[in-house]
Amino acid sequence: MGLTKYKLGSLIEQSLDSNTDLVFGENDVKGMTITKEIIPTKANTEGADLCKYLIVKPKEFIYNPRTHGKKIGLGFNDTQKSFIISWNNITFRIAEVAKNLLLPDYLYIYFKRDEWDRLACFSSWGSSTEVFSWSTLCDMDIVLPSITVQQNAVDAYNAINGNLASYTDGLEDLKMTCDIYMDNIK
Secondary structure (H helix, E strand, C coil), X not given: CXXXXXXXXXXXXXXXXXXXXXXXXXXXXXXXXXXXXXXXXXXXXXXXXXXXXXXXXXXXXXXXXXXXXXXXXXXXXXXXXXXXXXXXXXXXXXXXXXXXXXXXXXXXHHHCCHHHHHHHHHHCECCCCCECCHHHHHXXXXXXXXXXXXXXXXXXXXXXHHHHHHHHHHHHHHHHHHHHHHHHHC
16 A cells, blocks of 8 residues: 655646537636636636637646646536636646546645645746746656545545535524524514
């Protein structure tokens, strides 16, 4: 059950599928945040040439090569539906030859770590706008456990997030109950 060190570039490949046939429209345009979430785009896409936009399929990643000082804007399509993202981002996926070495969900958790953001921003270059290039991403090292250990980590992560969401929802219900009770007392 040892760990194995890899260059990230030996495990990932760019996905260059663009929306040339205009299969996807304005409602399919997404964005990403520095907290590594996929969100509806904030950009005005009215009249935009959507054929240049990149298609992000399920289990694919996107990132903005322009850093925001301390974080890298990155997202992971953990849905069953494809969407499009602006052409000035980079889309990538686990390479076919590496699918038995690295789980996409595990890589996403790896990218969500503050330590990864620190290293990525440190490795970026530029004066007024720093850029974290594709080649720099590919040159980063990653130490991987076995696929079984990766899956266990993903399962634990998802379970913890599920519990957190349940507790948060429960707190909202409790607050509403307390508010109703306080109104009745008044």
